[in-house]
Amino acid sequence: MRIVITNDDGIEAKGIKALTAALSDMADVYVVAPWEQQSAGSHSTTLHKPLRADEFPLNVGEKKAYRVSGTPADCVLLAVDVLVKGKIDLVLSGINQGPNLGDDVIYSGTVAGAREGALNGITSIAFSIDAFENPRYESAALFAKIFVKKIIEEKIKGEIYFNVNVPNLQWKSIKGVKFVRQGKRRYVDRVMIGKDPFGKVYYWIGGKPVDSENDETDNGVVHKGYISITPMKIDMTDYDMLKRISQWDIDIKR
Ligand code: MN
16 A cells, blocks of 8 residues: 655654654555645645755655655645656645644645645545644544544545544543534634834734534534544535526626
């Protein structure tokens, strides 16, 4: 079995090391990850400059590791077309430092890494831990191994990706697993305004998340101590709206 692992926190992040170490005894793991921090870069793809991919061993059991001067989506594309020889069975992305809950998936580079895998017809999984400070990667890595085994056992294949969020708890304190839909999360106090050393105003985007807590959604269950699993699709069509507007008559030939 051949697994490609990427992330958006950069190849030197602790999360990708934990994920690689966890999976290396059950598969040939190829790490292809960004050189630098790429969080919230979504599916950004580098077209207007060349990319470099240098070998960068993590020494945690992987077959090979490369750091790429691009984005998570670039990394997966390069892995599929150039860097990894032979069929790739799974693409994993993470373990992200911080959650990817609700609307976060639109912005997330971690989720985009998995989405690029799915776009290439490879089943992919994004893993995130629900904490920016003192993340317990060991809990998420343990679960990654369990979930990958299940995906293989159930013969899940092709253009699908999963968004997995793990609460930041000790393994024994995690309550279980919930299969849920994407929740709603908005941000408040999104723009910090300051002045640079030259007196010029700058804006810094960030903010605090406000979640609509709900037992059927990712943010709802993760905040109650469960691991959330959300299957995701490439097709973003709104089928209800498609049905409605299909009744419209817009005649451009009149
Ligand atoms: Mn990140």
